[in-house]
Amino acid sequence: xxxxxxxxxxxxxxxxxxxxxFGLLAVFSLVPFVWAFVTSFFDYEVGGESRFVGFDNYLxxxxxxxxxxxxxxxxxxxxxxxxxxxTVPLAVAKLIFSLKSEKARYLYRVLFLIPIVVPGVxxxxxxxxxxxxxxxxxxxxxxxxxxxxxxxxxxSDPRTVLWAVVFMGFPFAGGINILIYYAGLAGISESIHxxxxxxxxxxxxxxxxxxxxxxxxxxxxxxxxxxIGTVQGFEGMFILTKGGPGFKTMxxxxxxxxxxxxxxxxxxxxxxxxxxxxxxxxLTILNMRYFRSSEELKAESA
Numbered sequence: 092x093x094x095x096x097x098x099x100x101x102x103x104x105x106x107x108x109x110x111x112x113f114g115l116l117a118v119f120s121l122v123p124f125v126w127a128f129v130t131s132f133f134d135y136e137v138g139g140e141s142r143f144v145g146f147d148n149y150l151x152x153x154x155x156x157x158x159x160x161x162x163x164x165x166x167x168x169x170x171x172x173x174x175x176x177x178t179v180p181l182a183v184a185k186l187i188f189s190l191k192s193e194k195a196r197y198l199y200r201v202l203f204l205i206p207i208v209v210p211g212v213x214x215x216x217x218x219x220x221x222x223x224x225x226x227x228x229x230x231x232x233x234x235x236x237x238x239x240x241x242x243x244x245x246x247s248d249p250r251t252v253l254w255a256v257v258f259m260g261f262p263f264a265g266g267i268n269i270l271i272y273y274a275g276l277a278g279i280s281e282s283i284h285x286x287x288x289x290x291x292x293x294x295x296x297x298x299x300x301x302x303x304x305x306x307x308x309x310x311x312x313x314x315x316x317x318x319i320g321t322v323q324g325f326e327g328m329f330i331l332t333k334g335g336p337g338f339k340t341m342x343x344x345x346x347x348x349x350x351x352x353x354x355x356x357x358x359x360x361x362x363x364x365x366x367x368x369x370x371x372x373x374l375t376i377l378n379m380r381y382f383r384s385s386e387e388l389k390a391e392s393a
Contacts, residue, residue: 127361135358148362158337169321179263184272206265218259249339275306
């Protein structure tokens with residue numbers, strides 16, 4: 092058998108093994124998206140007749156009273172999430188990486204990873220019932236300090252509800268993000284650190300000038316994941332506030348869910364979903380196009 096034929100057979104075998112995966116992705120991801128896109132042009136209720144309405148669902152959403160408040164909340168949540176994911180986990184990963192003992196590094200990696208085994212819903216219920224409750228930790232602490240005037244229903248007060256929701260992850264140091272940054276820091280050659288120290292770069296300067304640019308690939312990855320997760324996510328708002336009080340914690344994903352499963356307006360919900368897909372796609376393309384890692388910059392300059 093010729094070398095060319097051997098390569099052809101090998102390539103065909105690889106594609107044959109990938110085919111089931113592509114097939115499952117098509118059935119469970121691509122087909123539902125196409126169905127949602129088509130449904131967005133219909134006035135459709137589950138179990139009822141569908142009626143073609145063209146772009147009416149999209150035009151209606153542009154005049155929806157929840158549009159501006161929900162996207163304002165989404166912008167706030169996204170900016171806050173990006174600020175946190177690009178600072179706290181990276182700083183903690185650097186502190187762990189700076190430990191001299193390999194056993195201590197391993198121990199701290201395990202300790203910071205433990206919080207992800209707690210279900211997210213359980214964590215939200217703990218914050219809601221034990222910290223933000225009227226007799227929860229936060230209000231009781233304020234009473235002990237003699238500042239009962241500052242106590243409030245943190246999840247029912249329009250002035251504090253959004254801040255209360257975003258601070259539920261405090262101190263923002265647990266989870267897989269630390270391991271992603273740690274892997275990036277571990278991949279930096281020791282010779283780079285030695286050269287930086289010879290040039291007089293130490294401490295915070297070395298961290299900002301050397302470490303941060305060289306983990307830009309990890310920052311880029313977590314930026315994409317954070318944007319996608321924030322735009323798609325609504326579970327916290329659904330469990331804690333149902334979008335209230337008023338529209339203070341309403342987000343587009345929650346409004347889409349409520350229209351689909353509470354109001355039975357499936358076509359309208361699909362239109363919102365398509366718009367969110369286009370938003371995520373646009374932000375991802377912008378991130379891939381303009382947010383360059385150090386490896387990509389080197390490749391372009393070579």
